[in-house]
Amino acid sequence: MTIEIKAVKRDAKGTGASRRLRHAGSVPGVVYGAGKEAITILVDAKELFLEFRHEAFHASVLDLNLDGKKESVLLRDFQMHPVRNTIQHVDFQRVSASEKIHVKVPFHFINADIAPGVKLSGGIVAHIFTEAEVSCLAKDLPEFIEVDVAKLEMGHAIHFSEIALAKGVTFVQLAHGTDAAVVSIAKTRGSVSEATAETTEAAAPAATPAADA
Secondary structure, X not given: XXXXXXXXXXXXXXXXXXXXXXXXXXXXXXEEEOOEEEEEEEEEHHHHHHHHOOHHHXXXXXXXXXXXXEEEEEEEEEEEOOOOOOEEEEEEEXXXXXXXXXXXXXXXXXXXXXXXXXXXXXXXXXXXXXXXXXXXXXHHOOOOEEEEOOOOOOOOEEEHHHOOOOOOOEEHHHHOOOOXXXXXXXXXXXXXXXXXXXXXXXXXXXXXXXXOO
């Protein structure tokens, strides 16, 4: 899926100018990188907000249509209004087809309802990480990473090294020598209480029959 964002070059700069542009329905921003000069831009606020709600917009190579000329970019930063929840500023980074990029990609967890730790033991799925930074060429960037928990049992976890990635894609975390757990099955309070009750019942001595009077 290709996501295109239309933009125009912005001449007016400064806090006052940015405030006026926002009132007029535009979001100021900047595009930089790939050995080229940074360019200040304007993006339509409504168009940007519609795309901004989609998960793929935050973890995909985007087509920035700047005055009719397209460039491949990544959304690198944004600022939100603390009260109105409107986008105040966006930063896009140009992408080179021949250079690897580092991007945070969301995890999609599947089959939690049939995991033994949930279905048989009454546990809950604990998402330790909801996203991870990957390294790859722009053409290989996945929109999301699927993690299948169908075989996960109570007290067990799936680590970064156990997750299959497409060819050319690697976890930055593993490159740093850290193989942390991504998802696990944890006990609920109910399951802990039941287990405790069962243990207590098993350990309790049998009742002694009352002596005949």
